Amino acid sequence: MRRVVVTGLGLVTPLGGNVQQTWDRLIAGKSGAGPITRFDATDYSCRIACEVKPEDFDPNLRVDHKIQRQVDPFIVYGLDAAGQALEDAGLTDMPEEERLRAGTLIGSGIGGLPGIAEEAIVLHERGPRRVSPHFVHGRLINLISGQVSIRYGLMGPNHAVVTACSTGAHAIGDAARLIALDDADVMVAGGAEATICPIGIAGFAQARALSTNFNDEPHRASRPWDKARDGFVMGEGAGIVVLEEYERAKKRGAKILGEVVGYGLSGDAYHVTAPHPEGSGAFRSMQMALKRAGLNPGDIDYVNAHGTSTPMGDELELGAVKRLFGADIGKLSMSSTKSAIGHLLGGAGAVESIFTLLALRDQVVPPTLNLEDPCDGAEGVDLVPWTAKERKVEAVLNNSFGFGGTNATVVFRKV
């Protein structure tokens, strides 16, 4: 199989409107959490979220005004982040023969939920003739891929992933396979989400997935592995990478951020929302990714955990990592950046993969905020509490798990 490397990055997150702003603030230990401003959340059990800030993100930089009016915010975030990644890779103006071999594989966990909710009210109150002609294609999950393909003239595979909170990791893994198997030379891959809206917050709150104990101190609410954790904080944004066949990237002198060496996928076959009680799906996903990478657990320097700050999930993932790494657990640093940016759902796996690539680039691993009183089982594991840590980083692993019992792991290595 052909080798696949990452040559461009794009981010829109609650910490910043681009890669460097987000990364600088993440490494500085800043939190993107705050009170919900998108709607009046007074009557909601969860009144906090990690929103993309208007002072950080200007949608007009890369997304046509007309498109902004027609589509849900998750597409705007995705289109902007894809543009950033293509600019970073220097591939915004490829000749036609290259664009025929360049594709898109960008997903979302839920898609255009705010727009679906709003248009349902229009239909109910004003009737079918008032429903927008842009309603359908402005909400569909694969329409980030579609819009990016149209905007940049990419005529290769035009695909999308929908696997809840593991979408972003699956998208990168699947897109890398398309290049490895010679179906494309360049893929724009990742995920986006924007569901901080009344029905989104209400739905996750009713599933008892959101933090409700820190409404007055939002920055303290996302606290992976801490004993006081009580659910995740919803985030929003997008993470997109440009993947490229290695020889092609080398030949054109592209900046190479890392190689996609491992990819694992598994199913819990257990419960729609609860993780398997022994973390077996997570374990097998990581194991498969390491096998594909040809690496031993001891070769991995940094794990960006799924670590959502939910009572069950964090400890099960920690247990699975400890079992897999065995005696090598002491060499590893593992953090959950959801402590700073919240849970970007379908965007999480891609955003967090980008953080692992930046850790490779800068030889520093981002911290886990709010880790005041670590849960049982955390002793002997470097969870990078509070402060970023400079250290050797040669190979990294990113975990993402989703509702439906779906698990994905991506492993990157320095080239």
Next chain:
Amino acid sequence: MSDVAERVKKIVVEHLGVEAEKVTEEASFIDDLGADSLDTVELVMAFEDEFGVEIPDDAAEKILTVKDAIAFIAANGK
């Protein structure tokens, strides 16, 4: 009349994201202002909202230019 024209042009500028000076009365939504068939459906809905008129589908199909829209609204609007 001129008030209707100004309001129609404002809606076209807003919905199609085009410069105001391009929106002449002769301008065709599709040929001159970059609209597609979905945009024209949305424009008709916006005219209905703004002027409190109902524009049936068969009439909407004949509204191809800024002038057509102004004329329909002047004849049928409140």
